[in-house]
Amino acid sequence: MKFEDTYLNDNILDALDDMHFEECTPIQEKCIPEILDGRDIIGVAQTGTGKTAAYLLPILSMLDDGGFPDDAINCIIMSPTRELAQQIDQAMQGFGYYLENVSSVAVYGGNDGNRYDQEMKSLRMGADVVIATPGRLLSHIRTGNVDLSRVSFFVLDEADRMLDMGFSDDILQIAKGLPKDRQTIMFSATMPDKIQQLAHSLLYDPVEVKIAVSKPAEKIKQSAYVCYDTQKLGIIRHLFSTGKLQRVIIFSGKKDKVKDINRELRRMKINSCAMHSDLTQQERDEVMYEFKSGQKGVLVATDIVARGIDIDDILMVINYDVPHDSEDYVHRIGRTARADRDGTAITFISERDAAMFKQIEKFLGKEIEKKLLPEGLGEGPDYKVIGRSRSQHGRNHGNNKGRRGGNRDRGGRQRDWSKKPVKK
Secondary structure, eight states: OBGGGSOOOHHHHHHHHHTTOOBOOHHHHHHHHHHHTTOOEEEEOOTTSSHHHHHHHHHHHHHHHOOSOTTSOOEEEEOSSHHHHHHHHHHHHHHTTTOTTOOEEEEOSSOOHHHHHHHHHHHHHTOSEEEEOHHHHHHHHHTTOOOOTTOOEEEESSHHHHHHTTOHHHHHHHHHTSOTTOEEEEEESOOOHHHHHHHHHHOSSOEEEEOOOOOOOTTEEEEEEEOOGGGHHHHHHHHHHSSOOOSEEEEOSOHHHHHHHHHHHHHTTOOEEEEOTTSOHHHHHHHHHHHHTTSOSEEEEOGGGTTTOOOTTBOEEEESSOOSSHHHHHHHHTTBSOTTOOEEEEEEEOGGGHHHHHHHHHHHTSOOEEEOOOTTSOOOOOTTTTTHHHHHTHHHHHHHHHHHHTTBOTTSOBOOTTSOOOOO
16 A cells, blocks of 8 residues: 555645655554554564654644644654664654644653753643653653643554553553543554553554565574673674674673673774663763764664664674564564574574474574584584473463463453453
């Protein structure tokens, strides 16, 4: 479907034409008409499917058409991280280029007092669209800077990530201040029990849209090293000593490991930088600017960068540890091989991570090439043996639990999505 075949207004279509956006992605094709019709939506889609435009375009189109109060906050968009909030704000500026009467403000923590004052002023004046992280928005609510009584649209972007980060109570507290007749839109990369429960409490007779998790691009050359934890830094040294690697992201699930890796790269005179939760917002902005602009050739990061950050020229992704599930693996390595480029993805598989990687290979439908460890590092674990008991016991138990979740309640009964939940 082409955007011009939807009921988006002319100002939105003009902006899309300027941006050379013609064809809707599958998530946009399914969501835009339903949102324009006023339906609540629960969308299951990974990053990179176009979900930001799937909700922003119809909401902006309706706001621009009028009928909403000029002095009120009309739309709240919740984001798990400052980086994603900034990206949504950038998309808002592009899509809303011709919308003279639709204002917006991004609200997120880690800034100086001047920015907080600017946020407060915009909120009190009634910015049409507020893009916010949960903690920062709650801070403004508690100090009386926000009136949520006339909000028409409530969007939860990357809801699973927000719950993983412990924002469930914050979201429910924010939702209590919203009108019961609002339109609620929720997007999540996965649909575990906790997301089903949140959706049941917040959404009214929702339309459920699912876009299957896509496999990584064929242009990504995937490989792995099976190793002990103590051998991982040795592999890093080998990879960076055999060639001048540039435009590389190294992912680790732990911020302490990120710091260790970055220190080792600096010792090797590699022009690297690190992104993790201990940095202030100003420091994080500086790190991303240095990496995006090419001042730094290697970025070591926690998963905060894996979702929702667009950098098109990444040549290699290194998973210092195995992501927790297939979706996270796809998100991580999907940072490379973009914009018609080729890319390389290398994963380090330790003994405790073998079972998880076998599940990823099962999802991919193929076995990833296992490379020999560099000389001098000794022998690694036997991939065919390690993780076997875990994959037969712990992982299977987890998968069964997941299957029970989906569209079933805690008692295993089929959920009835046609039953209208009571607004809270």
